[in-house]
Amino acid sequence: MSARRAEIEAKRAKLAELRRAREERARKMQEGAAAGTRTSPGASGATQSIDELLASLLPPTAPAAKSDTPPNEAAAPFKEASPGAQDVLPRKEAPAPPAPTETAHTDVRAPWEAAAQGPTLEETSSRAPERILYSKEVQTDPALELSASGTETLAGDEEAAASQERCAAELAKPETPMLQASAPVSDDFTQFVQTKSMIMERILDEPYDVLTDYTHVPEERDESAHASIQLVRTFDNDTWLSTRSVTDIDWSAKHPELVVAAYNRKRVLAHEDDHDGLVAVWNMHVRERPEFVFSAPTDVVSVLASPFHPHLIVGGTYSGQVLLWDTRHRDVPVQRTPLAFAAHGATTHAAPVYSLRMIGSAHAHQLVSASMDGVVCTWSLDMLARPQESLVLRNPLHPRSAEVSVTSLDVAPHDTSRFLVATEEGNLFSAQRFDRAGVQAGLDTSRVYVGHSAPVTRLECHPAPVHAGSLAQGLSGLFLTTSMDWTTALWRMDATPSSSSATSSTYHYPHANPRIATSQRTNPLAFRTGSQMPTWSAVTPLVRLENQHDYVMDARWHPQHPAVFAQVDASGQLDVYHMANSLDRPLLSVQTPSARALNRVAWDKRGTLPEHGTAVAQRLATGGVDGCVHVYEVAEPHVTPRGEADWTAMAHALQQAPPL
Known part of the structure; x- marks a missing residue:
């Protein structure tokens, strides 16, 4: 490295010397031009100027020699040659040039021009060739070399000088590591990039035909020629959702293009930042990634998008907590309910919360939650530290346990x-x-709805509008249930008890399967003689749908059409029923691409708010064990309500149903 530095320093010194020589030549040229302008015009002036130049070129003669030039001109000493011509051989004495005439051409040159011209051909040929040696340390071209004719390349000088200066500057810098740590990125910049990139993805995903011909009148489309149900979107992400399952689905009422999905934990947490539970908000206009991702300390088994606050999302967890997320804040919950051991005297959930319902109006609303331990709580979204109301459901008629394991809950509309x-x-x-x-809060044990022989996976009341006609009011109180016994049942809340059902004098408590409940051998604790037992009555379903393929995991009413509902089962099948057309067969049926078990289904909420206008809900979102959210679109003629005609057709179909 020291030899390298010495080499560079030598070149820099040589470059400085060359610059000084160049400046000296320029100065002398300027002086010569100024002297030429001071001489008077005419023949005598030109002759005098030529004599001066010749005297400056010729060496001084002996004192005895006579010359035609003036004494002061002949005595002028030989001018110093340019530093650039130091290596030129000594010049021989040249004979005096002839007197200038008008026809003879005289070679008039300044001394610096003669010096720059270099040696003659004979002198050049007699010189030994210069040897250029390169060392292993320096493999660059020299900063400046004299050409064979002795001329200097000024342009090359400048480039070489700049190159050497850059080299010297690099060596002068302190040694630094090649890889330097990048500057930390601020949170504001990261949020800005994520927000703007999401907007660009929405714009690029908009289906717009740029070749549309507005001068052409399209032909009338045949509705029967179009697919009745088709898959329009699949949401999946291996980064967050690998080995997770969809546990619940809901749609936003304010923004119908947003679908909310809840997920359980991964089978194996691959990274330290993997959360046990997640809630993802997917946008129909963004394919690759969710709009928001919220984290939870444990599995999220139920989710609800608030119909009154478009930026609030509520989730029920496996540990019994109810979490509240806000899209305007980070991915962590902004509020959460206390655990059972820290409830400050109030009864809260200590088991998985599988049901969440929002009741009331936009100005006065409450959240109702139910867990597997039989606790039903009412919360205010402004404060989740303590429930406003807490109700523990008990069933004293049960022969083994009074605890009620609530799997689903719904409030009468x-x-x-x-x-x-x-x-x-x-x-x-x-x-x-x-x-x-005369009626206490809690279970009404005088009426028991008996019809399923396995756990009930969903209970949902019919969303009959308040302003419906008299026929709709007559069919009010309908609710739908699905069960793991491969059946779906339609009930009426105020239906009269079945005349064929056994009374309380025959057996004490109706189990799901009547054959087990009415047998003294299989249910000995139910038969108790010699004591007064409360009376009860069994209510059977109006219609039972048994054409299923596996466990029926979920069913949802259409938010506008009174006779349409959708259901999913554990075989990956999605069925859409139209009860006015058939009570036995689904109107539409489709298999998911993966053919994996489906856990939840939900209709979008277009048309549920006044600002939606006359829009009709056509999209269905399904989710299952593969972690994918599939969105299907149903043809509009199948879900468009017709008013009283739909209620009349549904009432007629229920009357024609065979008794159970």
Whole structure:
């Protein structure tokens, strides 16, 4: 390295010397031009100027020699040659040039021009060739070399000088590591990039035909020629959702293009930042990634998009906590309910929360949650530290345990003080939230809805509008249930008990399977003689749908059409029923691409708010064990309501149904 530095320093010194020589030549040229302009014009002036130049070129003569030039001109000493011509051989004495005439051409050159011209051909040929040696340390071209004719390349000088200066500057810098740590990226910049990239993805995903011919009148389309149901979108992401399952699905009411999906934990947490539970908000206009991702400390088994606050999302967890996320904040919950051991005296959930319902209006609403331990709580979204109301459901008629394992809950659409619960053993109950005259809060054990022989997976009341006609009011109180016994049942809340069902004098408590419940051998604790037992009555379903392929995991009513509902099962099948057309066969049926078990299904909420106008819900979102959210679109003629005609057709179909 020291030899390298010495080499560079020598070249820099040589370059400095060359610059000084160049400046000296320029200065002398300027002086010569100024002297030429000071001489007077005419023949005598030209002759005098030529004599001066010749005297400057010729060496001084002996004192005895006579010359025609003036004494002061002849005595002028020989001018110093340019530093650039130091290596030129000594010049021989040249004879005096002839007197200048008008026809003879005189070679008039300045001394610096003569020096720059270099040696003659004979002198050049007599010189030994210069040897150029290269060392292993320096493999660059020299900064400046004299050409064979002795001329200097000024352009090459400048480039070489710049190159050497850059080289010297690099060596002068302190040694630094090749890889330097990049500057930390701020959170604001990261959020800006994510937001703007999401907007660009929405714009690029918009289906718009740039070749549309607006001068052409399209032909009338045949509705029967189009597919009745088709897959329009599949949401999946291996980064967050690998080995996760979809546990619940809901749609946003304010933004119908947003679908919310809840996920359980991964089988194996591959990274330290993997969360046990996730909630992803997918946008129909963005294919590759979710709009928002929220984390949870444990599995999220139920999710609800608030219909009154478009930026709030509520989730029920496997540990019993209810979490609240806000799209305007980070991915962590902004509020959460306390665990059972830290409830400050109030009863809260200590088991998985599988049911969440929002009741009330935009100005006065509450959240109702139910867990597997039989606890039903009412919360205010402004404060989740303590429930406003807490109700523990007990069934004293049960022969083995009074605890009620609630798998699903729904509130009556026109009476928020009354709700229905589905249990793990397959029975359904009606319950009261408040004490009334002669009726205590809790389960109504006088009526038991018996019809399923396995755990009930979904209970949903019919969304009959308040302003419906008289026929619709006559069919109010309908609710739908699905079960793992491969059946779907339609019930009426205020139906009269079945005349064929056994009374309380025959057996004590109706199990899901009547054959087990009415046999003293299989249910000995149910037969108790010699004591007064409360009376009860069994209510059977209006219609039972048994044309299923596997466990029926979920069913949802269409938000506008009174006779349409969709259901999914564990075989990956999606069925859409139209009860006015058939009670036995589905109207539409489709298999998911993966043919994996489906856990949840949900209709979008277009048309549920006044700002939606006359829009009709056509999209169905399904999710299952493969972690994918499949969105299907149903043809509009199948889901467009026709008013009283739909209610009339549905009432006629229910009357024609065979009795159970």
